[in-house]
Amino acid sequence: METLSQWIAAASSFVWGAPMLVLLVGTGLYLTIRLKGVQFRALPHAFRLIFTRDHQGEGEITHFGALMTALAATVGIGNIVGVATAITLGGPGAIFWMWMTGLVGMATKYSEAVLALKYRQKGANGMMGGPMYYLTYGANLPKLGMAFALFTVIASFGIGNMTQSNSVAGVLEHQLGMPTWATGTVLLLLSGFVILGGIRSIARFTSFLVPFMIVAYVATAMVIIVMHLDKVGDALWLIIYHAFNPIAAGGGFAGAAVAAAIRYGIARGVFSNESGLGSAPIAAAAAKTDDPVKQALVSMTQTFIDTLVVCTMTAVVILSAPVWTQGVSAADLTLLSFEYYLGSFGGIVVTLSVILFAYSTLLGWSYYGERAFEYIFGEGSIKVYRIIFVAAVMVGAVVELKLVWDFSDLANGLMAIPNLIALLLLAKVITSETERYFGGR
Numbered sequence: 504m505e506t507l508s509q510w511i512a513a514a515s516s517f518v519w520g521a522p523m524l525v526l527l528v529g530t531g532l533y534l535t536i537r538l539k540g541v542q543f544r545a546l547p548h549a550f551r552l553i554f555t556r557d558h559q560g561e562g563e564i565t566h567f568g569a570l571m572t573a574l575a576a577t578v579g580i581g582n583i584v585g586v587a588t589a590i591t592l593g594g595p596g597a598i599f600w601m602w603m604t605g606l607v608g609m610a611t612k613y614s615e616a617v618l619a620l621k622y623r624q625k626g627a628n629g630m631m632g633g634p635m636y637y638l639t640y641g642a643n644l645p646k647l648g649m650a651f652a653l654f655t656v657i658a659s660f661g662i663g664n665m666t667q668s669n670s671v672a673g674v675l676e677h678q679l680g681m682p683t684w685a686t687g688t689v690l691l692l693l694s695g696f697v698i699l700g701g702i703r704s705i706a707r708f709t710s711f712l713v714p715f716m717i718v719a720y721v722a723t724a725m726v727i728i729v730m731h732l733d734k735v736g737d738a739l740w741l742i743i744y745h746a747f748n749p750i751a752a753g754g755g756f757a758g759a760a761v762a763a764a765i766r767y768g769i770a771r772g773v774f775s776n777e778s779g780l781g782s783a784p785i786a787a788a789a790a791k792t793d794d795p796v797k798q799a800l801v802s803m804t805q806t807f808i809d810t811l812v813v814c815t816m817t818a819v820v821i822l823s824a825p826v827w828t829q830g831v832s833a834a835d836l837t838l839l840s841f842e843y844y845l846g847s848f849g850g851i852v853v854t855l856s857v858i859l860f861a862y863s864t865l866l867g868w869s870y871y872g873e874r875a876f877e878y879i880f881g882e883g884s885i886k887v888y889r890i891i892f893v894a895a896v897m898v899g900a901v902v903e904l905k906l907v908w909d910f911s912d913l914a915n916g917l918m919a920i921p922n923l924i925a926l927l928l929l930a931k932v933i934t935s936e937t938e939r940y941f942g943g944r
Contacts (some may be wrong), residue, residue: 508909511909511910511913512786512909514913515823515909515910515912515913515916516536518817518913518916518917519770519912519916522764522768523916523919523920524766524770524773526919526923527604527608527611527773527778527779527919527923528607528608528769528771528773530611530779530923530926530927531604531607531608531609531610531611531778532607533927533930534607534610534611534613534614534926534930534933535606535607535610537930537933537934538610538613538614538933538937540610540612541613541800541803541937542606542609542610542613542796542803542807545618545669545941546803546804546807547805548800549795549800549801549803552566552797552800552801553566553567553570553801553804554566554567554610556707556791557791557792557793557794557797558652558894560913561625561630561791562629562630562789562790562791562792563629563630563702563703563789563791564702564703564706564789564790564791565705565706565790565791566700566790566792566797566798566801567710567745567801568706568707568709568710568790569706569786569789569790569798569801569802570786570801570802570804571704571706571710571713571714572702572706572709572786572789572807572866572867572870573713573782573783573786573787573802573867574709574713574717574807574867574871575705575709575712575713575863575864575866575867576630576663576782576783576786576863576864576866576867576868576871577775577777577780577783577805577809577864577867578716578717578778578808578809578813578860578863578864579667579775579804579860579861579863579864580667580714580857580860580861580864581771581774581775582775582814582817582858582860583817583837583853583857583860584833584834584857585771585774585775585814586598586601586747586765586771586775586814586817586818586821586837587600587817587821587833587834587836587837588771588833589767589768589770589771589772589857590821590822590827590833591827591832591833591836592759592763592833593759593763593764593765593766593767593768593819594745594749594750594756594758594759594763594764595741595742595744595745595750595764595822596736596741596743596744596745596746596747596748596750596759596761596764596765596768597691597759597763597764597765597767597768597771598742598746598768598814598815598818598822599654599742599743599745599746599764599768600746600764600765600767600768600769600772601768601769601771601772601775601810601818602766602772602810602811602815603768603769603772603812603895604768604769604772604773604776604778605772605776605778605806605807605809605810605811605814607810608772608773608776608778608779608806608810609803609806609807610803610905611776611778611779611804611926612776612783612803612806613799613800613802613803614799614926614930614933615634615779615781615783615784615787615799615802615922615926616643616783616787616795616798616799616801616802616803617785617795617799617932617933617936617937618634618637618784618798618925618926618929618932618933619632619633619634619636619637619784619785619787619788619795620632620638620787620788620790620792620793620795620799620937621637621641621795621932621936622636622637622641623636623788624636624640626652626739626877626882627882628701628877628882629702629789629875629887630788630789631788631825631874631878632773632784632785632787632788632789632874633646633651633655633781633784633785633788633871633874633875634651634781634784634785634918634921634922635648635649635651635652635655635875635878636648636658636788636878637925637929638651638921638922638924639933641925641928641929642924642928642929644921644924644925644928647879647921647924647925648921649878649879650917650921651781651875651918651921651922652875652876652878652879653879654832654914654915654918655781655782655785655871655875655914655918656872656875656876656879657910657911657914658782658868658911658914658915658918659868659869659872659873659875659892659919660870660892660895660911661804661910661911661912661915662868662911662912662914662915663864663865663868663869663871663872663911664865664868664869664872664892664895664896664899665868665895665896665898665899665902666899666911667862667864667865667868667899668686668687668690668861668896668897668899668900669864669899669900669902670857671686671690671858671861671862671900672686672687672690672899672900672901674854674858675858678854683900683901684900684901685896686900687736687771687896687897687899687900687901688897689698689884689899690862690865690896690900691893691894691896691897693862694862694865694866694869694892694893694896695893697866698866698869698889698892698893699889699890699893702786702789702870705866705867705869705870706789708866709863709866712859712862712863712866713863716856716859716860716863717808717813719728719852719855719856720813720816720852720856721812721813721816723841723845723849723852724816724817724819724820724841726845727820727823727841727845727849728816728819728820728823728843730844730894731823731844734823735819735823737822737823738819738822738823739816739819741812741822742818742822743836745759745761745764746761746763746764746768749761753828755828755829755830755831756827756828756829756830757830765863772810772814773874774808775809775814776805776806776809776810778806779919779922779923780915780918780919780922781918781919782868782871782918783802783805784802785870785871785874785875786867786870787799787801789870791813794940795936796936796937796939796940797940798893801830817837820837820840820841820844821836821837821840823840823841823844824840824843824844825843826839826840826843827840833902837853838850838854839871840851843852865896869889869892872888872892873885873888873889873892876888885891
């Protein structure tokens with residue numbers, strides 16, 4: 504078992520190595536140029552579309568519901584621990600490269616959604632779409648579509664389910680002494696109540712939960728920032744300066760080269776916003792709309808909110824406090840930075856955010872995995888998937904998950920390869936749809 508674990512960990516490191524990160528960011532940059540910076544010129548219009556309703560077109564949920572379902576899966580522990588990890592390993596400059604990843608990733612997210620809606624199919628369980636469909640019906644690569652679906656199912660049980668319930672159980676056991684089986688039972692019941700109702704149920708719940716949890720977390724960070732505005736300029740300067748200049752070791756901080764800032768900034772940015780992985784367009788395909796570009800514009804705001812807003816707030820709070828230079832582990836850095844300014848209340852906010860972010864990720868990924876499972880096994884398989892998925896929540900809460908972490912991390916990375924191939928092959932279609940939409944405005 505140890506040998507298998509080492510092999511999977513090595514394979515995961517290879518898949519998530521420099522070539523993959525270059526491909527992800529390079530694809531985003533290529534699409535940004537082809538689409539003439541659509542994420543910049545159309546961002547105000549995109550935010551307005553979030554709250555509009557299309558009364559024509561097919562789909563099960565609103566623009567807002569599709570965005571909240573995707574944000575539920577995206578805004579997660581990576582926004583808290585992932586940012587801290589980037590700073591710990593790459594220094595403050597890593598945040599700058601996280602921003603760059605988010606900016607070009609908005610074009611990638613937009614492009615994924617355009618294709619998801621253009622090539623979606625109508626089934627007995629509603630509209631079905633995502634990379635497996637645009638690989639099959641757009642790029643004529645059904646085997647790659649099947650491979651993507653398989654990797655998505657595996658990732659949904661790992662990084663989208665058991666690792667999330669395990670994180671919640673670990674936090675509650677450490678903070679409150681709550682037995683992991685008790686946490687697992689509660690999560691199983693809560694998850695079953697929402698997931699077994701399908702996409703409409705998930706969208707309704709996440710439309711309430713996600714805005715609440717993001718606003719609560721960001722508002723707390725804003726309180727700290729406003730109360731200590733004199734430190735914000737220094738924090739932002741650290742980010743910009745050390746994006747291009749190494750930072751020396753000092754205090755408990757080990758120091759970091761520019762190469763480390765770029766590597767960890769890009770890696771954690773991709774993990775946080777998932778642009779290029781192909782997960783979010785599965786939710787986008789369920790939106791009720793009469794034009795693929797409308798939902799695509801809404802979808803790209805997901806990356807903006809996740810990386811440019813939530814991750815930035817976390818980073819500014821961390822870099823405004825002195826804790827990050829004291830050799831604190833990435834797992835504790837965000838919590839201790841919030842506690843430095845707000846005492847135990849800050850720690851409570853971060854702890855609750857970890858719990859809510861993890862739970863929302865679980866809900867969002869349940870839908871991604873369900874649609875991929877349906878693609879492989881047919882329309883009658885959905886109930887089977889939902890039951891297994893909900894049961895896995897309990898398993899994740901009570902067992903050791905190192906192998907699951909490594910294997911699901913590998914599957915998550917493998918999702919990106921067929922998706923990026925499709926984006927590059929179908930770039931002309933994306934450009935054509937974009938020009939058609941904006942040409943008439």
